[in-house]
Amino acid sequence: MAKAGSTGVRPTIRMVAELAGVSTATVSYVLSGRRGDGGPGVSDPTAEKVKAAAERLGYRPNQAARAIRTGRTNTVILSLTMLSDPWSLSVIEAVQKAAGPLGITPMILGDADWVKVLGTQNADAVFVDAVREDQRDDLRKLAERGTTLVVFDETLDPDGFDVVRSIAGPGCRMAVEHLLHGHARLACLTPATVGGTSGGSRYRAYSGALATAGITEREDYVGLFDGTTAGAYAAATRLLSMPDRPTAIYATTDYAAVSAINAAQRLGLEVGADVDIIGVGNTVEGERMSPSLSTVGPVDFFDKLARRLLKRATDHVDPAVLDFPWHLFVRESAPHRSAATRLY
């Protein structure tokens, strides 16, 4: 096996040029396959020599150096607050699938502290998961300084950056109203922490729909939990163990709904018959599970989001709002109920 000139340091374009007996410019042209105005520009024999030299040294261009000149890093950053959330995984998956063919690498920032990082780190585009009140100003500043941002937020207005809006309110209302067709004892399962993926609007949809239906909200029918799956499971168990337990649960996130289904089954209740459960978010997990999860959510959200992010990373497009209409997905965990099958 050839030693391939291993010197212990990273090979530079100059080393390749020297080994091939050409200038660094030629190497650059050959390896990036581009030349001023379209003409081929480099003869085949020279190109071969260069390629061979690069191969021998194991040369790979330094992205940092390239970025300084071109302003492009071939990188997008995904700032995701709740990495354990299936929602985040869906974002990652969609972006990776779309980025691969473009030669763009998605880097994930698990920290919530994107402001500090984005000040010094560069990427062709950045997706931001959640914006705290005190971070709103920073968004504008970053955008002004040339950072291409795509922000997920329901209330923010675009101001040099994209805003992705997937307005939950009306959709959640649809979910609650779907349950109200067949139920009067309707509970709500929601994380106590405001912010994150599920805002207060999802809970308000519950209050609002109950009020409109003329049903008084019961405090003991609101299952608050700590944001974890286990917490959701425990809260659901409490709800379903009550003497006059609810006959339906509206969970403000799909993963909580999944936990609720598990809890119901654990208690010997048949989901979709003894108790109906609906989620929010339209995640794939819910679709695949058994019984399949009824939910509300946007259509094709992640793919469209990924496409937009990469479009902004590659082309020079004006910032805009992306609005995602929500649909109701009626599946097994909360089927349609007519007057004949309603539970009251």
Place this chain on the structure above:
Amino acid sequence: MAKAGSTGVRPTIRMVAELAGVSTATVSYVLSGRRGDGGPGVSDPTAEKVKAAAERLGYRPNQAARAIRTGRTNTVILSLTMLSDPWSLSVIEAVQKAAGPLGITPMILGDADWVKVLGTQNADAVFVDAVREDQRDDLRKLAERGTTLVVFDETLDPDGFDVVRSIAGPGCRMAVEHLLHGHARLACLTPATVGGTSGGSRYRAYSGALATAGITEREDYVGLFDGTTAGAYAAATRLLSMPDRPTAIYATTDYAAVSAINAAQRLGLEVGADVDIIGVGNTVEGERMSPSLSTVGPVDFFDKLARRLLKRATDHVDPAVLDFPWHLFVRESAPHRSAATRLY
């Protein structure tokens, strides 16, 4: 509110220098708080002027440019194959906690294709989750070219890079033997896919321990699943629904064990009494759940791993092997069983 000189472009060190009426060198020295050989070097008034100018422009040094000169990016990369795995989340959490105070940003690479990325992207250190057969050579090449690598692998030898070994075999054997003290009908719950977090060694510990104990392995007591939580749940349900169901389950990962506990409870079995369940990995989830999960695993794994990664990122240390001894954690889901309490 001051416009703060918003020009639509990123402020450079030169702009700061001009505004402050000093040279770029001075700005660099002031903002990075360093000067040649320890001498003070910059007067207080000048330093103030520079800081004010930097603040006014919202200047933040460009990490890419800095990296070119210093060779340091203040970044570590975590290449994690199974982002949904709690194990990965624990790695992230530990590294983030340790990196923050050092001013180092952890970037996560969700793709399994670290070879291509690390060829062009730089980081002060890289943690790699899993190495495929065909990637072993690339490790050496990367290390030779100056990439600081910390690799998680049970069989690899260090060769310019760190190897973190958390050898599962003996620990898993302990787990199986723990169950064999009280059980004869012992099932195994394991993902079908070899590779990933759980290798074949975890399954072999089961086969081996059974053979040593003189118990014939039953094919229908091996619950294979697809690597998902739902799959594990289904497989466990099948095992526990058999007419001569096993009285104990050895799950080769903690999350599978958790699923098995859920499945058992769903079937009305009391875990720790009717059926014992043990996991592998010693994840926090298992410790916190109820009943708490008996498991085997290394002690303090994630913190030590994080410390090592960051030490290699900041200092110049020689590569080494990090070996983590495994312990048996006897908790509620599989308690100690004496002759009096054994289930056969």
Place this chain on the structure above:
DNA sequence: CTGTTAGCGCGTTCAC
């Protein structure tokens, strides 16, 4: 048509 020269764009750092 093929290849080179020279200088850019960053922040850092050495010698004055």
Place this chain on the structure above:
DNA sequence: GTGAACGCGCTAACAG
């Protein structure tokens, strides 16, 4: 406290 070189890869303008 500064001027200028440095490290990297890219590319406009030029020479053969």
